[in-house]
Amino acid sequence: MELVTDILRHSLFRLTSPPFLLFLLVMTVVYYSVPKKHQWKVLLAGNALFIGLYAGIMSVWQFALPLAVYLAASLIIYSVPIIIQRAGAERKKRAALIAGIACLSLLFVLFRLANSFILTINGFLPDGWRLSPISFSWIAPVGIAYFLLSGIGYIVDVYWEKYPAERSFARVALIAGFFPALVSGPIVRYDKISESLFTPHSFDYQKFKFGAERVIYGFFKKLVIADRASAVTGALFGNPETTAVPYIFGLFLFALQLYSDFSGCMDIMLGTAEILQIELPENFRRPFFARNLSEFWRRWHITLGLWAKDYIMYPLLKSKPFFELGVWCRKKFGRKLGKTIPSYVAMLALWIIIGLWHGGAPKYVFSSGILLWITIVGGQLLQPAFDKLSGFLRINRKSGAYGIFCNFRTLCLMCFAWLFFSADTLTSGAKAFIRIIRTFPGDLIHIGASAGHIIAAFKSAGYNLYDILILMFGFAVLLTVGILTEKMGFNVRQKLQDTNIAVEWFVLFFFIFFVIIFGIYGPGYNVADFIYNL
Amino acid sequence: MTREEIFMALDEIFQDEFDDDAIHVDETTTADDIDGWDSLEHINLIVAVERRFGMKFKMAEVTDMKNVGEMADIIAERI
Amino acid sequence: MKTKTGSFSVKAKNAIRLTCFLLIFCVLFSLLTFIFRPNLAEGIHLKQYDTLQDNSLDMIYIGGSVCIVSWMPYEAWNEFGFTSYDVGISSLLAYNFQPLLDEALKTQNPGLIVVDARPFYYTTGHDYEHKYFALVLSSSMKQNTYNNFKVRYNTYKYCYEGEDVSSYFIDMMSFHGSWKSFGDQVKKADNYRKATLTDNPDLTMGFLFVKEWQKIQLGDFSSVTDASPLSETGEQSLLSFIGYLREKNLKALFVVAPYRETEEERMGYNSVKSIVEENGFDFLNANDFVQEMGLSQDADFYNDNHLNVFGAKKYTSFLGEYLREKYSLADHRSDPDYSSWDEGFKRWENQRAAVEENVDALMKSDGE
Numbered sequence: 001m002e003l004v005t006d007i008l009r010h011s012l013f014r015l016t017s018p019p020f021l022l023f024l025l026v027m028t029v030v031y032y033s034v035p036k037k038h039q040w041k042v043l044l045a046g047n048a049l050f051i052g053l054y055a056g057i058m059s060v061w062q063f064a065l066p067l068a069v070y071l072a073a074s075l076i077i078y079s080v081p082i083i084i085q086r087a088g089a090e091r092k093k094r095a096a097l098i099a100g101i102a103c104l105s106l107l108f109v110l111f112r113l114a115n116s117f118i119l120t121i122n123g124f125l126p127d128g129w130r131l132s133p134i135s136f137s138w139i140a141p142v143g144i145a146y147f148l149l150s151g152i153g154y155i156v157d158v159y160w161e162k163y164p165a166e167r168s169f170a171r172v173a174l175i176a177g178f179f180p181a182l183v184s185g186p187i188v189r190y191d192k193i194s195e196s197l198f199t200p201h202s203f204d205y206q207k208f209k210f211g212a213e214r215v216i217y218g219f220f221k222k223l224v225i226a227d228r229a230s231a232v233t234g235a236l237f238g239n240p241e242t243t244a245v246p247y248i249f250g251l252f253l254f255a256l257q258l259y260s261d262f263s264g265c266m267d268i269m270l271g272t273a274e275i276l277q278i279e280l281p282e283n284f285r286r287p288f289f290a291r292n293l294s295e296f297w298r299r300w301h302i303t304l305g306l307w308a309k310d311y312i313m314y315p316l317l318k319s320k321p322f323f324e325l326g327v328w329c330r331k332k333f334g335r336k337l338g339k340t341i342p343s344y345v346a347m348l349a350l351w352i353i354i355g356l357w358h359g360g361a362p363k364y365v366f367s368s369g370i371l372l373w374i375t376i377v378g379g380q381l382l383q384p385a386f387d388k389l390s391g392f393l394r395i396n397r398k399s400g401a402y403g404i405f406c407n408f409r410t411l412c413l414m415c416f417a418w419l420f421f422s423a424d425t426l427t428s429g430a431k432a433f434i435r436i437i438r439t440f441p442g443d444l445i446h447i448g449a450s451a452g453h454i455i456a457a458f459k460s461a462g463y464n465l466y467d468i469l470i471l472m473f474g475f476a477v478l479l480t481v482g483i484l485t486e487k488m489g490f491n492v493r494q495k496l497q498d499t500n501i502a503v504e505w506f507v508l509f510f511f512i513f514f515v516i517i518f519g520i521y522g523p524g525y526n527v528a529d530f531i532y533n534l
Numbered sequence: 535m536t537r538e539e540i541f542m543a544l545d546e547i548f549q550d551e552f553d554d555d556a557i558h559v560d561e562t563t564t565a566d567d568i569d570g571w572d573s574l575e576h577i578n579l580i581v582a583v584e585r586r587f588g589m590k591f592k593m594a595e596v597t598d599m600k601n602v603g604e605m606a607d608i609i610a611e612r613i
Numbered sequence: 614m615k616t617k618t619g620s621f622s623v624k625a626k627n628a629i630r631l632t633c634f635l636l637i638f639c640v641l642f643s644l645l646t647f648i649f650r651p652n653l654a655e656g657i658h659l660k661q662y663d664t665l666q667d668n669s670l671d672m673i674y675i676g677g678s679v680c681i682v683s684w685m686p687y688e689a690w691n692e693f694g695f696t697s698y699d700v701g702i703s704s705l706l707a708y709n710f711q712p713l714l715d716e717a718l719k720t721q722n723p724g725l726i727v728v729d730a731r732p733f734y735y736t737t738g739h740d741y742e743h744k745y746f747a748l749v750l751s752s753s754m755k756q757n758t759y760n761n762f763k764v765r766y767n768t769y770k771y772c773y774e775g776e777d778v779s780s781y782f783i784d785m786m787s788f789h790g791s792w793k794s795f796g797d798q799v800k801k802a803d804n805y806r807k808a809t810l811t812d813n814p815d816l817t818m819g820f821l822f823v824k825e826w827q828k829i830q831l832g833d834f835s836s837v838t839d840a841s842p843l844s845e846t847g848e849q850s851l852l853s854f855i856g857y858l859r860e861k862n863l864k865a866l867f868v869v870a871p872y873r874e875t876e877e878e879r880m881g882y883n884s885v886k887s888i889v890e891e892n893g894f895d896f897l898n899a900n901d902f903v904q905e906m907g908l909s910q911d912a913d914f915y916n917d918n919h920l921n922v923f924g925a926k927k928y929t930s931f932l933g934e935y936l937r938e939k940y941s942l943a944d945h946r947s948d949p950d951y952s953s954w955d956e957g958f959k960r961w962e963n964q965r966a967a968v969e970e971n972v973d974a975l976m977k978s979d980g981e
Contacts, residue, residue, distance in 0.1 A: 157594075160592065160593040160594045161592065161594055162593075162594040162598075309573055310597065313574075313577065314577050314593065314596060314597075315593065317577045317578070317581060318577065318580065318581060318584075318591075318593070318596070322581075323581065323584075323585070326581065326585075327585075335550070339551075339578050339582075343574060343577075343578065
């Protein structure tokens with residue numbers, strides 16, 4: 001027993017590790033073995049176990065604190081809606097609402113932004129006055145950012161009388177900290193998720209298989225593509241002398257990396273939920289098929305966009321100040337602008353909040369906030385000009401080529417935003433941007449040298465030609481699955497099942513062992529490092 | 535206000551919002567029926583309707599309404 | 614006959630499908646693990662140990678890379694008639710001596726254990742190389758034994774630096790990166806598979822030939838008698854290993870083979886010496902007998918830490934004589950039961966001659 005606890009004392013878990021798979025296996029077996037009315041309690045225990053294992057059981061503090069935060073946040077999320085419901089006067093309801101949102105936000109600000117805030121102001125403080133960043137890394141397992149938004153959504157929904165508050169604390173705690181949605185979302189709606197969380201489920205082989213396939217696909221995206229690309233982008237971005245073409249290549253690679261990482265994580269988590277027959281909302285819908293930035297954000301991190309629309313955009317636009325603003329704009333600028341100006345202002349507020357939610361540092365507020373607002377609003381304002389231009393150039397808007405142009409344009413705009421997102425700070429991002437502009441002509445002339453720099457980045461990460469081929473293969477898989485699903489409406493897993501079992505199993509084994517062999521994980525021992533073999 | 539009058543006023547609002555004088559809404563009209571009625575237009579419509587009829591929709595109703603008929607029901611209730 | 618979804622035959626079909634899938638996975642996974650494991654020569658030697666006739670060894674020399682390149686069991690057979698085996702792996706960690714020896718004692722009952730003493734001093738700085746070879750060890754030993762688990766667990770306990778814990782127990786996690794040299798891996802795996810075939814010409818009784826040479830500078834610290842304390846890990850593992858030896862009623866000689874010693878290290882070995890002798894076992898620092906052995910710092914080493922193929926012969930002659938006098942190890946040269954050793958020696962001697970030629974050429978081309 002001492003051996004077991006000794007091993008468990010170190011942090012056991014990363015999402016793409018064997019212990020997580022073991023955890024998933026145990027959860028599945030227990031979940032489908034207990035009497036159906038106790039199934040959701042197994043999930044609740046799973047939440048606590050997940051947080052504990054993710055945080056590490058090295059010392060009591062390591063797992064006790066995140067669990068305590070989980071408990072405290074669940075308590076707030078549980079009690080505030082009940083208070084709101086019970087309160088008679090509108091004034092009291094409102095006060096409870098504000099208190100609830102304030103407490104949760106305080107929790108968020110404290111942990112998520114504290115460090116960024118400290119680092120930023122440290123830049124302005126003289127030596128000796130600087131604050132030391134608080135180590136809140138242990139809070140990561142609780143996924144405070146996602147927890148927060150889902151919880152606020154629930155409190156507000158009850159305030160709006162969309163549905164009655166949940167009376168059972170245990171049930172609220174289960175929803176609030178549902179482990180597949182804990183680490184990177186999706187942001188859930190309490191009423192929607194309750195539909196499947198609390199209904200009994202019998203083991204369904206089909207759903208188990210589809211869920212497992214999705215998990216495998218997620219592992220493929222994360223371990224084979226994302227983790228492989230990250231060493232290269234790190235080398236390219238981290239080198240202060242990287243010139244235009246390699247840097248731009250790095251940005252496109254970063255797009256692939258970020259998408260694979262984030263959506264891969266979603267695949268693992270949604271696949272897990274599918275195995276347990278719990279429905280979680282999708283967070284990605286082939287985002288790079290979007291034709292403009294607005295559409296992109298309806299396909300990328302979907303639940304964030306929906307949450308922002310329902311809980312920021314709509315309440316703002318429906319509120320008195322915005323109403324008055326609309327009236328005033330109508331008078332001053334006419335009907336059209338009377339409508340668009342308030343929505344642009346509301347959008348600005350929305351994007352600033354989203355930027356802050358991504359992280360407190362200026363680079364997040366800019367790259368995941370203000371910059372996106374500028375691009376979306378700019379795109380809309382310039383729409384008439386684009387229409388005239390494409391008419392003048394006789395561009396067929398319906399052609400496939402134009403569609404691909406739009407996709408590429410959207411990708412470029414997001415890469416531009418990701419330049420700042422991936423930089424260390426806003427200033428270093430700006431410097432990189434200036435460097436790109438300055439060195440672009442030179443790079444085009446000496447295209448060979450630029451290519452050389454890109455290859456050097458791959459080499460410095462320890463990669464060879466095969467790694468490049470693997471990345472290309474990964475990209476090809478993503479593209480194929482994307483096209484099949486988007487353009488031809490295929491359900492890839494269903495299609496795979498509809499072929500015969502030999503083909504299905506071949507594909508599954510191929511991907512499973514592709515991940516095991518070519519995934520970037522483990523200590524990475526290279527036999528060639530060790531000499532004196534016969 | 536009669537139901538007919540409500541729908542006439544709604545026609546005006548929709549035609550105004552979508553810049554299309556040919557739009558006519560009835561009991562079963564939904565967002566799928568009108569080009570450009572996306573989530574942003576939806577809230578603009580709501581605000582415009584509130585302004586025109588001098589009433590307020592509850593937030594819960596804003597997303598729950600299934601068609602223009604339901605919208606008219608709520609309007610009729612509130613004015 | 615109607616069948617509903619969820620009916621027994623559908624459930625049974627699914628259960629069978631799932632089981633078959635998992636079985637195929639396990640088979641493929643095992644095959645891949647077999648190919649991707651390091652399958653180094655030292656690992657092959659550990660596997661060949663199992664082909665020996667039970668209870669035919671009189672001495673086991675256990676230790677790190679020093680042990681497997683310094684003591685030549687077939688040379689000892691030729692000169693003294695001893696039956697011995699080098700049970701070792703590079704960078705053997707102090708706390709892994711016991712499980713390794715325990716595993717070896719399952720099929721043999723030597724009366725004497727010669728222990729490479731250096732790892733008990735070098736217990737800090739568990740770097741990449743130590744971890745790697747510890748994993749090579751556990752992947753080369755018999756799997757699914759308690760001793761194998763113990764080696765992995767010990768390695769994890771003392772070397773863990775924040776990587777995935779499972780990599781200490783699931784070899785594919787550590788070694789899947791070998792896909793980059795897949796061709797070599799297949800060859801090595803094949804060697805490993807062939808290792809235990811009868812009349813294997815590569816049977817060396819655990820000795821590892823190294824075709825290298827380097828001039829070094831030997832020091833002389835025989836007059837240093839001060840002792841510096843060992844690290845906590847070192848002392849604990851030493852005492853625990855000594856306890857094990859006593860439990861098994863074995864005689865043991867802790868040896869430091871000749872190499873470029875420093876004064877600091879000598880003081881550490883003096884600590885090992887006092888602990889070992891206090892507990893009734895024997896200690897020998899062979900650096901004190903470099904003259905007797907006739908070792909030349911210009912010709913008998915291949916790096917600061919190891920004897921080369923020429924130096925090993927001298928060392929084996931010296932130590933063999935020492936063991937014969939002190940422990941009266943048996944001479945089996947005229948025993949017909951041990952004739953396979955004669956044949957084995959002849960084959961091994963050809964190998965050695967080839968290596969000696971190699972190293973000789975290296976020395977000559979250096980303008981020696």
